[in-house]
Amino acid sequence: xxxxxxxxxxxxxxxxxxxxxxxxxxxxxxxxxxxxxxxxxxxxxxxxxxxxxxxxxxxxxxxxxxxxxxxxxxxxxxx
Amino acid sequence: xxxxxxxxxxxxxxxxxxxxxxxxxxxxxxxxxxxxxxxxxxxxxxxxxxxxxxxxxxxxxxxxxxxxxxxxxxxxxxxxxxxxxxxxxxxxxxxxxxxxxxxxxxxxxxxxxxxxxxxxxxxxxxxxxxxxxxxxxxxxxxxxxxxxxxxxxxxxxxxxxxxxxxxxxxxxxxxxxxxxxxxxxxxxxxxxxxxxxxxxxxxxxxxxxxxxxxxxxxxxxxxxxxxxxxxxxxxxxxxxxxxxxxxxxxxxxxxxxxxxxxxxxxxxxxxxxxxxxxxxxxxxxxxxxxxxxxxxxxxxxxxxxxxxxxxxxxxxxx
Numbered sequence: 001x002x003x004x005x006x007x008x009x010x011x012x013x014x015x016x017x018x019x020x021x022x023x024x025x026x027x028x029x030x031x032x033x034x035x036x037x038x039x040x041x042x043x044x045x046x047x048x049x050x051x052x053x054x055x056x057x058x059x060x061x062x063x064x065x066x067x068x069x070x071x072x073x074x075x076x077x078x079x
Numbered sequence: 080x081x082x083x084x085x086x087x088x089x090x091x092x093x094x095x096x097x098x099x100x101x102x103x104x105x106x107x108x109x110x111x112x113x114x115x116x117x118x119x120x121x122x123x124x125x126x127x128x129x130x131x132x133x134x135x136x137x138x139x140x141x142x143x144x145x146x147x148x149x150x151x152x153x154x155x156x157x158x159x160x161x162x163x164x165x166x167x168x169x170x171x172x173x174x175x176x177x178x179x180x181x182x183x184x185x186x187x188x189x190x191x192x193x194x195x196x197x198x199x200x201x202x203x204x205x206x207x208x209x210x211x212x213x214x215x216x217x218x219x220x221x222x223x224x225x226x227x228x229x230x231x232x233x234x235x236x237x238x239x240x241x242x243x244x245x246x247x248x249x250x251x252x253x254x255x256x257x258x259x260x261x262x263x264x265x266x267x268x269x270x271x272x273x274x275x276x277x278x279x280x281x282x283x284x285x286x287x288x289x290x291x292x293x294x295x296x297x298x299x300x301x302x303x304x305x306x307x308x309x310x311x312x313x314x315x316x317x318x319x320x321x322x323x324x325x326x327x328x329x330x331x332x333x334x335x336x337x338x339x340x341x342x343x344x345x346x347x348x349x350x351x352x353x354x355x356x357x358x359x360x361x362x363x364x365x366x367x368x369x370x371x372x373x374x375x376x377x378x379x380x381x382x383x384x385x386x387x388x389x390x391x392x393x394x395x396x397x
Binding site: 041042044045046049061064 | 121287288
């Protein structure tokens with residue numbers, strides 16, 4: 001069974017916390033990675049790689065730059 | 080047919096290095112481009128780098144580093160019969176650097192050629208030197224990594240200008256009663272040829288940072304582990320891990336995934352910048368000078384860069 005949006009959000013929060021130190025509770029769908037969470041482009045790659053390991057969905061670099069908010073990533077992972 | 084005097088193994092006899100005098104800090108760069116110390120340190124981990132003067136060439140730096148390694152080895156120029164220069168930043172393509180560097184060091188008529196495997200170049204050259212010694216093609220090899228990235232960098236492109244630097248490092252390789260340079264694990268990913276490139280003779284060095292970062296942090300720790308395995312060395316036995324000094328975040332990620340818990344990890348990039356093929360021997364030579372590694376220690380070296388190319392081997396510190 002595919003993960004629910006809540007489960008993906010929780011998993012993403014944990015990944016972002018491990019990579020950037022940002023509390024998982026701050027990782028909410030409306031947040032912008034760059035403007036709200038201050039996450040740089042290299043950390044986004046690390047997050048994409050960890051998300052691939054966790055959820056089995058590859059996020060290529062040319063797609064990654066279009067994913068501006070947490071919601072964008074949730075939608076991408078859910079396909 | 081016969082092959083004379085095959086040595087059972089090869090070893091590094093000595094290291095040497097050279098850095099240009101001019102130190103360029105992050106604050107210096109912030110005066111001419113839209114960047115700052117915090118931005119550079121958080122992205123790539125560099126505080127300062129060395130930049131060669133206008134009249135100082137790759138060959139000049141190679142001579143300096145090579146001369147120091149040769150002096151430290153206790154050999155005379157006449158003992159060296161092969162010179163290999165790893166570089167990708169010569170000002171011109173012809174002639175190669177190795178022959179003139181050898182000539183300037185007083186090494187008479189050695190085999191002399193350059194290796195272009197970009198930032199992996201030193202590891203490729205070291206593997207070639209080790210094979211030449213073990214195969215009876217050479218007795219003593221001077222291996223030099225020397226780069227002047229500054230002459231191929233667009234100094235208005237902050238994605239590249241904050242990273243690259245100049246310098247040289249060298250090693251003397253000779254015969255050994257037992258193997259002290261492990262088998263090389265090398266390879267390439269030519270499908271990513273555009274990720275780091277100078278596209279034509281009028282262009283500057285360009286890099287797709289995210290592509291390189293993803294590749295380096297996901298594809299290379301298995302190469303590092305395989306080099307240990309093929310040398311019969313467990314990562315826990317390593318006293319040092321000296322990856323190409325590309326980016327501190329890449330270095331720390333690979334080190335974490337390698338899991339060499341007792342190894343001191345080279346962080347020479349903080350003060351030397353990314354010097355491509357020079358970075359590994361430069362870092363090792365400086366670590367040896369500071370006493371961070373000692374004679375008999377096992378070190379894993381891992382080069383990776385444009386091509387994309389990579390190579391790794393375990394070596395014993397002289």
